Amino acid sequence: MGAPVVLRIRRANEGNSNAWAELQAHDVQTGLTEDTDYLLSVGRPNARVFVDDVELRRDGSSLFSWRPSFYAGTVVAEVVVPHEEISRYLLDVSPSPSKTGQTEFDAMVADIRDFDQTLLIGTSSATMAFGQEGCTGRYENDILLARLRAYGPSFLDSVETIGRSPHRSLSADIKVLPLSRVRRLHHTSLQDRRLAAIATGRILGSESMDSFQVNSRTSTPTFDTPANRSLFALLLRFRAAVSSVREKVQELKLGAPPDEQRFRVERRLWDLDCLAQRIRQLLFTPLFREITCGETSAAGLTQIAAQPAYSRAYRLGSRALVTALEGDNGSDQLHVPPSWGIYEMWCYLCVAQCVTTLTRVTPIEVAPKAVSAERALRFGLDEKGWLEVLFQATFPALKAPMTRIGWSLSRERRPDIVLVHYGPNGPRALVFDAKWRSGRQNVLDAMESAHIYHDALRIDGAPPAPCLLLLPGQSSVPELEQDAYTYVHGVGAISSVRVEGTGRSRISEVLKAWLTSV
Incomplete structure (x- = not known):
């Protein structure tokens, strides 16, 4: 070393x-x-x-x-x-200070946690602290991979420690033994006429005492205990999880795009193969070769709870297999979206809060109707119909599926936030696209997506209008934020959309005008 x-x-x-x-x-x-x-x-x-x-x-x-x-x-x-x-x-x-400060970025994360912590799970290089309660979020296999690598080595270390001094018990058996080795007779032995002859003092003749065998109770040390069976069952589940995740890694079937996964395959497979090799070695130790079956029982868990070494191993092994993520444990780091992905989610919450304030309606989460989406909130508007607020909506290429009304005239498109109003005159849509950009040239480049969504997307045959960028920085292209510009061209931008920014009030103004227009 x-x-x-x-x-x-x-x-x-x-x-x-x-x-x-x-x-x-x-x-x-x-x-x-x-x-x-x-x-x-x-x-x-x-x-x-x-x-x-x-x-x-x-x-x-x-x-x-x-x-x-x-x-x-x-x-x-x-x-x-x-x-x-x-x-x-x-x-x-x-995060880049030119876009938003660390304090505001942390506030965005806190808002998302309060709304739905599962939205924070992603596939970027960065990680945040999560817990192991509640529901499983997106990217279940990515979560399992992270926890196998985080807790797996410590779990196997603990099992190896147990293997050096395992729990054992005495098994009571009935065996046929020579009379000279018998300590306690079994009651069935009294049926043997020879034993009765010895008890009454009669001589057995030429028959040797050493050849005289009877049933006797014996006890033998064994590792086949409820605690070891429960630990064995956990180790088998751990092995199955390692094998399953390894297959997903090798076939590029995790959450990130395949091109990004390909760069990471070698390192991930190396870690998983190390875990698999250690599991194989453990399964051939005397402890696990003697166990007849792996089963989790109340007796086994009781024995595990009473022994610190077993309790620690079982806790670590269970943590390695959990894919739930509610809570905030500093030692439990899981991958999150990139900063622009967190910004997109926060903008969705911001828009939903603005709609709630304007309509005074509490939304309900529903299955999306117009197009498929990762998240859909519905607002009932009484005689004005109802409003659907979609996050990461998917507009399929060329035509809508039978049960949908949205599609793209070109390839599949995925705007960040789509509002669909089902009113007396039929459905109509508005698009917000969050961009983690700052600076005049970057904003002008980002406007490309607003033009594409305005030209390519269709809801019940009509294009969405307006299509607006949501930007975290201060205004760098004032022309894009004028009502007249948006009215004429159907596209534009809203700046300073951040926790302490003025963009929220501007979003409310745009939504109020859109909801009250015909």
Whole structure:
């Protein structure tokens, strides 16, 4: 084993030696920002560096380049050196200050947690703290992969510790033994005429006493106890989960796009194969080879609760298999959406809150009607019909399915937020598309999506109007935010859509005008 690996990191544009920050294994480096280039150094020529399972590109003989783009949260970095233990570090990445401050970003996350924590599960490099209560969210296999890797090694360590001094009990059996080895006779032995002859003092003749065998009670130490059976059942479930997730990883069937998964396959398979190898070795130990079956029973769980080593192993193994995510446990880190994905969700909540305030109607969550969507809220408007607010709606290419009224004139489109009003004159739609962008040129480029949605989407044959961008930064293209511009062209933008921004009131104005128009 070599000396501990020290990870050094600095901004790529800061060349002086004092700019390097040094991290020991398991340290947390704060002060990093998305959309910024960094250099990493580990001082080992044969080292490989991974960030969120993606191997970093070498920049020279000992430096590695890294750019955290569009996410904020804790990112896991690993340094792999042959024949040495893997060193892990935590990199805390903040959102770009040009878009929104860290405090406001944290407030967005808190709002989403209050509404529905399952919306925070995603596939970016960043992670946040979750719990293990409540419902399973999206990306169930991604959650299971993260927890197998987080808790699996500790679970197997605990099982190996138990294997060195396992729980055992004495099994009571009835065996046929020579009379000289008998300590306690079984009642059926009294039926033997020879035993009766010995008891009455009669001689058995030439028959040897050593050849005289009778039924006797015996006790034998065994590992086949309720506690070990329950632990065995948990280990088998753990093995099945590792095998299932390994197949999903290899076939690129997790939540992220296949191209992103492909970069991560090697590192993920390595971890899963290490777990599988350790499981195979454990199953061939004397402890588990003697167990007749794996079953979880009340007696087994009672015995486990009474023994600290078993209780710890069972707790870790259970954590590794849970895909629920309600709560806030700092040791339970799961992947989240990129920062723009969190912004999209928060904008959806913001729009829903604006509609609630305007209509004074409490929405109910329903299955989407106009088009398929990840989330749908319905507002009843009495004689004005009803309103559907959709998140991540999917408009299929060329034609609508039989039960839907929305489609795209070109390829499939997925606007972030769609409002569909079912009124006396038929359905009509409005689109909001959240963009984690700032600066004049970036905003003008982002307007492309508003034009595409206005031209390509159809609800009951009519295009949505207006189609507006929601932007976190201050106004950089004032023309796009004028009512006259939106009225004439059907597209536009709303700036400062953030927790403490003025965009919320502007959204309310647009919605009020749209809901009251014919």
